[in-house]
Amino acid sequence: MKRTLLPLNALRVFDAAARHLSFTKAADELAVTPAAVGQQIRTLEDVLGTVLFRRMTRNLELTDEAVRSLPALREGFAKLEEAVAIMQAGQGEERLTIAAPRDFIGKWLAPRLGLIKASTPARQVTILPSDGPVDFNAANLDAAVFFGAMPAEEELSGKLIAPGTIALVATPEIAANAKIVSEVAAQPLIEHPLADWRGWFEAHGVHMTDRSASLGVADAGLAIDSAVAGYGIARVPLVLAEADIAAGRLAVVMEPKVSDEAYWLIAPSAQWRQKKVRDLVAALGD
Incomplete structure (x- = not known):
């Protein structure tokens, strides 16, 4: 079933304005201008075909439709926050998952596990054997070791960690x-x-x-x-x-x-901003 694209940002602005009954106070909360709040509300009302606020002389008043919608809307935001937390749980800072070729794990990485553990004692480290192409999404990986030339995929970044001589x-x-x-x-x-x-x-x-x-x-x-x-x-x-x-x-x-190939630590570019990936690089010899 095709899902309707929800105007989530405008709904978030509506929730703030409804709590404060003030575009100015909602703007302060959201770190935008009152004019931007007003524009978002007008756009939302146009999309829904529904008036959400009555503009009074000194304040705002919610319409009956707006009042009835708020409990479901706020429950929806809570569910969205819960979903985001679930998405992040597998790659939270307390867990580090690395994939590497089996021979590299046994001969190079395993002797350095103490360094990785010492850098972050509370972090759970999981190492998965991977002798072929790496799928970061399927395995929920934080980083992987790859032998060869640096992968050319635009979404990946890499750091040389050992020569391939x-x-x-x-x-x-x-x-x-x-x-x-x-x-x-x-x-x-x-x-x-x-x-x-x-x-x-x-x-x-x-x-x-x-x-x-x-x-x-x-x-x-x-x-x-x-x-x-x-x-x-x-x-x-x-x-x-x-x-x-x-x-x-x-x-x-x-x-x-001397080989043109080497051992690279690779990860999607965004994941290099994670502290646990930076800690891993430091432990392996930044």
């Missing part, structure tokens, strides 16, 4: 025997959707015809874990492997490749 990593023992491309090719290679081993070899002038047995895993995080376990060489974003490299569990094989 791609590195080959393996245990120090395997890395010591993989200093050139042919030696890398002789090692077991760990596959995952973003590894693009074929592209890496072709960039080094080598066509992958014969190759070592490889392991296929779901994401870069599992590829890193497999490399730590000594299975072979993984090709992954360097930031995800930094903790294992610092701990001596992994070493970088050959020279890392």
Whole structure:
């Protein structure tokens, strides 16, 4: 059923004028001029085809129709306020919902959860795995982490939070025997959707015809874990492997490749004004 477009602003002005029985006092409440109040009332009366006020010499008097309408009108405004509160509840300041790729959650974001919690101890934080396109409305998200080039959608804004440098990593023992491309090719290679081993070899002038047995895993995080376990060489974003490299569990094989892609924290432009999103940026290293 088609709904009539209600003149909500004019109705709000009518409610204020009806409470004060004065355009001047209603104007003070609404921070507008008395002339603007009078114009809104005249417009509303024209739209409704109903007289709402009798203009007396010194004051205003409500018509019978106006008096009868006020209880329902004020109940309607209360319901509108309730609806707005419900809309805002899922994205209130006390809740923060973030989506991110699974491997990024496990290797980069999870170790920083303490920083996020420490910045706002009372806030409930929810992290959702998302390895594909992000739908902010469907998941009621406040922010999301995206790997790639900064999304071009006009309604989204982003902040770079981690570089996308791609590195080959393996245990120090395997890395010591993989200093050139042919030696890398002789090692077991760990596959995952973003590894693009074929592209890496072709960039080094080598066509992958014969190759070592490889392991296929779901994401870069599992590829890193497999490399730590000594299975072979993984090709992954360097930031995800930094903790294992610092701990001596992994070493970088050959020279890392700087990528045009990166990890971005993205959100609809309006949501960057929310304190909880600003707090998140600060906690992750503004």
